Amino acid sequence: MSSPDPPYELIYWPDIPGRGEPIRLLFEEAGVPYIDHSQEPKQAVQDVLGFIAADNVGDGTNPPILAPPILRHGKLIIHQLPNILLYLAPKLGLAPKEGDDIFHLNQIVLTLLDGFVNELHDTHHPTAVSMYYEDQKPEAKKRSKAFIEERIPKFLGYVQRLLDAKTSNDEVPWLYGDKLTYADLVAFQCIDGTSYAFPKSMKKLKESGKYDGVFKLYEAVKERPNISAYLASERRFAYSDGIWRHYPELEEDVNL
């Protein structure tokens, strides 16, 4: 019996880029077909809720899941964004299949997600995920001010350091080695989402000239033929009330 590679399925909330987006970017750049459950909103919500239900203890092979995104590939079901990326990248030609480079790439991706996804999320939800933004606005303003003034420059500085470390070939815009890797795609989404959330601040940071390599990398990813086609397609969700939100008041009191 022939056994073709089973399809890749992304199971995630509909209507937001969110933590599903870096995964989509990997498939899109690689040109590898994938089933994106988010494209069927009702079914997607049902699927996600089924997986994360408190009484769902897995299927005997795959352990239970706390939160999406979720990847199904044949019999394997896994969750946690950096984990899914780690699984996919070597298979999709976006990371070496052998050797220790993957640990360098994984650390870069974890650090990007720490800053531009996890910490950024808490700028609008500094007190509790379960509360409305409107009910934690004073705290959100304080946290955002600190995040924009201290953390964004710290993480942008880190990305610029990664680029400065590559003294051997200035012409290559990528974060690690001479080829585009999944870390570059993650970095693109991080910069894109953060620019949506805090446009005034990111503009100032860009104009400072301190992170030229970072914004060059961002543009280089954006211009990849497959990525550029994807961004222009209906498959790319618009930003709304997910991780990257635009509340103008959160960058009002910022001094950059």
Place this chain on the structure above:
Amino acid sequence: MSSPDPPYELIYWPDIPGRGEPIRLLFEEAGVPYIDHSQEPKQAVQDVLGFIAADNVGDGTNPPILAPPILRHGKLIIHQLPNILLYLAPKLGLAPKEGDDIFHLNQIVLTLLDGFVNELHDTHHPTAVSMYYEDQKPEAKKRSKAFIEERIPKFLGYVQRLLDAKTSNDEVPWLYGDKLTYADLVAFQCIDGTSYAFPKSMKKLKESGKYDGVFKLYEAVKERPNISAYLASERRFAYSDGIWRHYPELEEDVNL
């Protein structure tokens, strides 16, 4: 020329368990010697500051580092706690060397660290890492209340679900499969640290009887001969002002 396995070196802040602790537990359980820079406080601080300095762009092979813990093994230098654990566990016999189990283990570890390390850290620093706790106390009280009432039960429930999923063998206390893995060691540290930070709340949650498997797992790790010897040794740092801090006021207003 014979080339023995180079030594493992942990480079981390001195005087706290912190994000270095899960790494130490892996070496201790495995009985594998390691050099812990934290044991030489002055040198440790100097080493860490050297690695994370804004003008340190790596050594041409290893990319620059944003934050400790850092692992050096031969020529390889890596950072990010879940990444270091992922590198070490198969080498130390605490995770399978082949197959897809590692992605299940990695997702469990990432989830544990999200809840009991990263989110917990922000209970005492909900506004900014750069500010003193004393200057963000009202925010810390709010965040702690939500964290203890909603997030700890959520994450404990997740761990209990992992255990409930293992219907095949109730006698085995471990989180994944029939053998102790590094996920169990991480879970131990998470429960231990959280119990130090919020003793009253964790006592109530334990007494609720909803998470019996979790606390059984905790005790089972604690009784491992190598772990038990380590915990009694001077190598184990006492909790102080690291991630797991005990501020009694933070669990005063909690309703469990």
